[in-house]
Amino acid sequence: MPALEGxxxxxxxxxxxxxxxxxxxxxxxxxxxSDVFFAVMSGKYHYTPKAKFSTWLFxxxxxxxxxxxxxxxxxxxxxxxxxEGDDQxxxxxxxxxxxxxxxxxxxxQSVFIERALAHLPLGQRxxxxxxxxxxxxxxxxAKVLNCSLSxxxxxxxxxxxxxxxxxxxxxxxELR
Numbered sequence: 001m002p003a004l005e006g007x008x009x010x011x012x013x014x015x016x017x018x019x020x021x022x023x024x025x026x027x028x029x030x031x032x033x034s035d036v037f038f039a040v041m042s043g044k045y046h047y048t049p050k051a052k053f054s055t056w057l058f059x060x061x062x063x064x065x066x067x068x069x070x071x072x073x074x075x076x077x078x079x080x081x082x083x084e085g086d087d088q089x090x091x092x093x094x095x096x097x098x099x100x101x102x103x104x105x106x107x108x109q110s111v112f113i114e115r116a117l118a119h120l121p122l123g124q125r126x127x128x129x130x131x132x133x134x135x136x137x138x139x140x141x142a143k144v145l146n147c148s149l150s151x152x153x154x155x156x157x158x159x160x161x162x163x164x165x166x167x168x169x170x171x172x173x174e175l176r
Contacts, residue, residue: 004041011054012037014134015061021129022065024118032064039064055140062126062144116166124159131156 015036020029036057039045045060117125126145130136136144142152 007040007053008037011057014054015057018058018061018129018134019065021114021117021133022062022126023068024114028068032061032068036061036064051143052140055136055143058130058134058136058140059144059146112167113163116163119166120159120162124155124162127152127155128159128163 012033016029016033019032019036020026023029023032040057040060117128120128123145127141130141130144131138138149138152138156141156142149145152145155147155
């Protein structure tokens with residue numbers, strides 16, 4: 001059991017962050033992360049050392065996210081949020097102290113980037129999240145997404161281009 005505890009301790013935050021960026025919904029991401037670890041620890045999935053453990057774990061997480069989306073009747077609400085009432089992306093400041101202006105700018109940039117990511121096609125979003133936020137190699141991403149290395153490079157290239165375009169039209173460049 002200490003090995004399972006070590007796996008949970010090491011990967012709980014990366015798995016949750018991946019699910020959060022993938023689903024754009026904190027509650028859904030928490031559910032997926034707990035489902036993934038429960039399934040892994042209960043032996044539902046068996047790791048075979050053909051790939052790195054982290055690659056296998058992110059594949060399981062990706063599949064859990066896709067299943068969550070398919071089973072959800074709120075498909076569009078996961079990806080397209082209204083400007084008002086978006087409590088998943090916003091955090092209220094502590095009323096005792098106000099954050100520094102740099103922190104506010106970083107927070108606003110983060111919200112713009114999350115929104116831009118949500119507008120990317122699914123494959124591009126997955127590839128960008130795995131590369132930029134999980135720091136995976138192209139080879140690892142190809143294994144997680146079950147596609148060719150050249151397809152991963154295309155997805156990341158197009159995803160970055162679409163992100164640049166989305167960020168430019170959303171006004172993020174004005175914050176810099």
